[in-house]
Amino acid sequence: MAEIQIKNVAKRFGSYQALHDINLTIADQEFMVLLGASGCGKSTLLRIIAGLETATTGEVWIGGRRVDHLSPKDRGIAMVFQNYAVFPHLTVFENIGFGLRMQKLPDAEVRRRVERTAGLMHIDQLLKRYSGELSGGQRQRVAVARALAMEPDVILMDEPLSNLDALLRLEMRAELKGVLAESNTTAIYVTHDQVEAMSLADRISVMHEGRIVQAATPVEVYRNPAERFVAGFIGNPPMNFLPANRLEGGRWQVAGQTYNGPATANGAVEFAIRPEDITPSDSGLPAKVRLVEPLGAHLLVTCDVDGSMFRAILESDLNVKAGDMLALAPQTDRIRWFDPQTSLAVA
Amino acid sequence: MTASATDIIETPADTRKSGQFLYKASVVFLCAWVIVPLYFLLINTLSSPEAVNAFPKSFIPEFDLGSLAFFANFAGILTALKNSVLVAALTMVMSIAIGAPAGYALSRFEFPGKGLFRLLILLTRAFPLPLLALPLAVMFIRTGPDDTAFGLALVHTTLAIPFAVLITFSLFSGIPIELEEAAWTLGCTRFTAFTKVVFPLILPGITASAIFAFVISWNEVFAAAVLTIENRTLTAFLLQNLDTSPLHLKFAGGFILIVPALIFIFAVRKYLFAMWGIANR
Amino acid sequence: MNPRFLPYLLILPVTLFLCLFFLYPFLLVAKQAFSTASGLSLENFREVTGYWKFPISMKNTLLLAAIVVPIQLALALLMATMVNRMQKGRDLILYIWTIPLGISDLAAGIIWLAIFEQSGFLNSMMNGLGVVDRPVNFLSYQHPMIVFVAIMLAEIWRATAIMLVILVAGIGLIPKEYYEAAEVFGASPWKRFLRITLPMLRPSLQTALVLRVILAFEIFAVVQALGGTLFPVLMGETYAYQFELLNGGAAAAMALIILGISIAFTLIIMRALRVPKGATI
Numbered sequence: 058m059a060e061i062q063i064k065n066v067a068k069r070f071g072s073y074q075a076l077h078d079i080n081l082t083i084a085d086q087e088f089m090v091l092l093g094a095s096g097c098g099k100s101t102l103l104r105i106i107a108g109l110e111t112a113t114t115g116e117v118w119i120g121g122r123r124v125d126h127l128s129p130k131d132r133g134i135a136m137v138f139q140n141y142a143v144f145p146h147l148t149v150f151e152n153i154g155f156g157l158r159m160q161k162l163p164d165a166e167v168r169r170r171v172e173r174t175a176g177l178m179h180i181d182q183l184l185k186r187y188s189g190e191l192s193g194g195q196r197q198r199v200a201v202a203r204a205l206a207m208e209p210d211v212i213l214m215d216e217p218l219s220n221l222d223a224l225l226r227l228e229m230r231a232e233l234k235g236v237l238a239e240s241n242t243t244a245i246y247v248t249h250d251q252v253e254a255m256s257l258a259d260r261i262s263v264m265h266e267g268r269i270v271q272a273a274t275p276v277e278v279y280r281n282p283a284e285r286f287v288a289g290f291i292g293n294p295p296m297n298f299l300p301a302n303r304l305e306g307g308r309w310q311v312a313g314q315t316y317n318g319p320a321t322a323n324g325a326v327e328f329a330i331r332p333e334d335i336t337p338s339d340s341g342l343p344a345k346v347r348l349v350e351p352l353g354a355h356l357l358v359t360c361d362v363d364g365s366m367f368r369a370i371l372e373s374d375l376n377v378k379a380g381d382m383l384a385l386a387p388q389t390d391r392i393r394w395f396d397p398q399t400s401l402a403v404a
Numbered sequence: 405m406t407a408s409a410t411d412i413i414e415t416p417a418d419t420r421k422s423g424q425f426l427y428k429a430s431v432v433f434l435c436a437w438v439i440v441p442l443y444f445l446l447i448n449t450l451s452s453p454e455a456v457n458a459f460p461k462s463f464i465p466e467f468d469l470g471s472l473a474f475f476a477n478f479a480g481i482l483t484a485l486k487n488s489v490l491v492a493a494l495t496m497v498m499s500i501a502i503g504a505p506a507g508y509a510l511s512r513f514e515f516p517g518k519g520l521f522r523l524l525i526l527l528t529r530a531f532p533l534p535l536l537a538l539p540l541a542v543m544f545i546r547t548g549p550d551d552t553a554f555g556l557a558l559v560h561t562t563l564a565i566p567f568a569v570l571i572t573f574s575l576f577s578g579i580p581i582e583l584e585e586a587a588w589t590l591g592c593t594r595f596t597a598f599t600k601v602v603f604p605l606i607l608p609g610i611t612a613s614a615i616f617a618f619v620i621s622w623n624e625v626f627a628a629a630v631l632t633i634e635n636r637t638l639t640a641f642l643l644q645n646l647d648t649s650p651l652h653l654k655f656a657g658g659f660i661l662i663v664p665a666l667i668f669i670f671a672v673r674k675y676l677f678a679m680w681g682i683a684n685r
Numbered sequence: 686m687n688p689r690f691l692p693y694l695l696i697l698p699v700t701l702f703l704c705l706f707f708l709y710p711f712l713l714v715a716k717q718a719f720s721t722a723s724g725l726s727l728e729n730f731r732e733v734t735g736y737w738k739f740p741i742s743m744k745n746t747l748l749l750a751a752i753v754v755p756i757q758l759a760l761a762l763l764m765a766t767m768v769n770r771m772q773k774g775r776d777l778i779l780y781i782w783t784i785p786l787g788i789s790d791l792a793a794g795i796i797w798l799a800i801f802e803q804s805g806f807l808n809s810m811m812n813g814l815g816v817v818d819r820p821v822n823f824l825s826y827q828h829p830m831i832v833f834v835a836i837m838l839a840e841i842w843r844a845t846a847i848m849l850v851i852l853v854a855g856i857g858l859i860p861k862e863y864y865e866a867a868e869v870f871g872a873s874p875w876k877r878f879l880r881i882t883l884p885m886l887r888p889s890l891q892t893a894l895v896l897r898v899i900l901a902f903e904i905f906a907v908v909q910a911l912g913g914t915l916f917p918v919l920m921g922e923t924y925a926y927q928f929e930l931l932n933g934g935a936a937a938a939m940a941l942i943i944l945g946i947s948i949a950f951t952l953i954i955m956r957a958l959r960v961p962k963g964a965t966i
């Protein structure tokens with residue numbers, strides 16, 4: 058059992074507040090992805106969990122044990138680093154067996170575990186090589202194998218795939234998911250790549266400027282962003298936003314059209330819709346086409362609606378060109394609303 | 405007039421060719437500038453004492469070991485040689501043992517007072533240190549290590565420490581902190597991470613900077629002359645006998661002084677530049 | 686143990702060592718320089734500056750530095766740029782050019798003694814060419830210019846290497862993109878040197894010059910080997926006060942004077958080659 062609890066963790070670097078009051082619980086054997094833009098504090102949080110950085114305030118609990126005063130080696134964790142950190146003076150075998158040797162396991166046991174994890178990661182051919190003789194992808198595999206060989210309760214990964222080329226990243230992503238699902242470990246995975254996050258995660262924690270703004274399943278994060286930031290961050294291209302004015306009885310006027318919306322007291326909210334939840338129709342948001350980008354199966358159409366930029370993903374057999382006027386109808390059950398004051402979603 | 409006219413309308417290919425020639429000639433000249441004086445010393449060393457004092461000189465060594473034999477038999481010189489080695493070895497060990505931890509601290513930690521500490525180190529490097537031998541001579545007489553290899557090694561260590569600190573600093577900085585962090589997450593303490601990961605990686609560089617410390621001590625003249633009286637080092641011995649000793653002794657002595665330096669510079673050549681690259685920040 | 690104290694623990698040995706063997710003796714020198722039988726006074730300074738040899742040795746030291754250091758700087762820059770564009774044999778050429786780095790000033794003096802002494806190679810060569818029929822005693826009071834030139838050459842020969850190493854390391858740190866960009870804009874090699882290499886090299890130039898100038902003021906053994914008393918320099922006078930005149934106070938005063946000059950020049954160089962904050966690579 059290795060549930061991870063992060064309670065009120067904050068971190069300052071001098072006068073810079075890198076993390077604000079983080080609270081997060083990660084269930085046993087859950088695959089949690091920390092997602093956020095560069096510099097938002099993902100690595101800092103991960104390193105605090107690992108014990109490589111000490112939190113300014115707050116507590117970290119792993120498997121029901123408070124660990125924030127323990128050194129990394131006593132926390133039952135293993136970590137995979139962005140630049141792999143494969144020891145250059147040791148062979149692949151000794152790299153994978155490094156942690157086991159530190160635990161003073163008998164030679165036979167070390168050999169058994171190294172060979173098993175090396176097999177899992179398909180690097181059993183490379184055991185005698187040094188890291189200088191490996192490709193980036195192979196080094197990556199060694200780093201993962203080294204962490205897995207420890208049979209840790211928790212495995213922490215900081216952008217482990219970001220140094221690989223796109224194709225290899227795709228391949229490793231699938232492999233990693235399979236291997237980790239079998240190993241029954243709790244995993245925390247840092248990335249700024251939302252596709253990677255979506256495909257790997259049981260749950261995603263979206264971070265923004267040192268805060269966790271939403272922690273939910275990938276579908277939930279995508280469909281029901283809790284904050285305007287999440288809506289504008291997730292999805293490629295992200296959600297469209299338009300100002301909405303209150304009419305009578307929970308109805309809102311958006312670019313001359315009326316839609317059913319939240320019954321809040323606010324005089325104004327923001328209307329949001331994903332580009333793929335839009336279809337051209339006879340009546341809809343009046344849009345002036347600015348740019349048409351064919352994406353193969355679809356067209357990415359950038360328009361001007363009510364003076365704001367507005368993107369729609371439309372069927373590629375549609376005949377549109379810059380300058381055309383379209384009426385774009387949002388799929389009404391996919392419309393989301395945000396309070397411009399608090400940035401929070403309103404329903 | 406015609407000659408200068410053709411000079412002016414030289415084609416680019418010609419300029420490049422003559423530029424290439426000038427470049428190669430300068431490289432050769434500069435190599436000769438370094439090597440030829442060394443060669444002259446070699447001739448003198450490998451000649452009999454008579455040939456060394458004769459005139460005119462031959463420009464080819466006669467491969468006579470007379471001068472070196474004279475050197476080896478000269479009273480006190482072998483002891484001086486032994487002292488030089490001893491002092492240099494002590495300096496080497498002490499400067500690394502004391503300097504490397506500080507180099508590690510500078511490369512791995514941000515701490516209040518770091519700037520001040522670096523300043524102290526740089527100040528030491530920018531200081532005519534041998535001058536400090538004067539009061540130290542008095543201090544050593546009072547406390548014991550006067551006229552000993554150990555006492556002189558202490559002064560030479562002061563001389564070598566700024567280099568040891570800055571060089572090890574740049575060496576440690578060259579080892580990614582992630583390697584250490586990876587070791588910590590794999591069950592190492594700070595100390596075992598150092599011995600199992602950092603130390604094996606740093607060893608060649610540490611050897612090079614140890615050798616650098618050795619050469620600094622081996623070559624030092626002023627403090628050696630001030631601090632040793634009975635237990636002269638080779639440099640101090642040669643300096644003291646400069647006016648009185650015969651030429652062939654000087655040359656053989658000079659030669660012996662140079663040999664280890666040549667080998668050492670060869671051994672550390674790979675690190676020479678890396679050391680200064682970061683160390684001069 | 687609290688990890689906050691670890692860096693301090695690591696720098697403790699160096700700090701203690703330097704306090705004991707650097708700061709403390711420095712205070713002792715200062716105290717000795719300012720104290721005489723009658724208490725604190727400038728008597729020692731008055732004595733050494735009033736001595737007839739003082740202006741000469743001061744002039745000699747400064748003149749030597751003023752001539753040697755610029756030549757070395759130019760030579761080192763030339764060599765560094767030559768090495769930089771070298772493809773084949775770079776390592777070998779660099780090794781040869783840095784050989785003098787490991788050679789002590791005493792050994793360098795002895796090497797050039799082999800050339801300039803009465804039965805030396807210069808005389809032999811001139812004799813072979815028929816320029817002279819009898820060997821000339823170059824290193825005597827009749828030829829002060831030649832003594833000066835010999836010392837100068839020995840210094841240039843010996844100590845250009847240290848500047849070369851620092852500059853080569855510094856040039857290695859300049860990203861190649863700058864040169865490529867300049868080439869795209871059509872800058873000639875000379876322009877590239879002036880506009881990119883020199884400005885970007887400022888930190889290294891600073892280090893190299895400070896180190897060289899300080900060492901130039903400490904010149905001692907080369908002079909002892911080649912000129913002896915013919916060419917008094919500050920450090921030689923300090924040595925003489927300590928050993929021949931057994932006047933520790935005067936030696937200490939001399940040491941402080943050398944230190945003062947060193948610090949003054951260090952500050953001047955640092956100021957002249959100041960690197961604006963944030964303008965480093």
Ligand SMILES: Nc1ncnc2c1ncn2[C@@H]1O[C@H](COP(=O)(O)OP(=O)(O)OP(=O)(O)O)[C@@H](O)[C@H]1O
Binds near residue numbers: 094096098101
């Ligand atoms: N040792 C440190 N000293 C000072 N500031 C730091 C330190 N480490 C991180 N920071 C700052 O804290 C913030 C968060 O850094 P962190 O490394 O956690 O970002 P990240 O989300 O991992 O970004 P990336 O995706 O680029 O890796 C950044 O603004 C960074 O500048």
Ligand SMILES: [Mg+2]
Binds near residue numbers: 099100101215
């Ligand atoms: Mg990061």
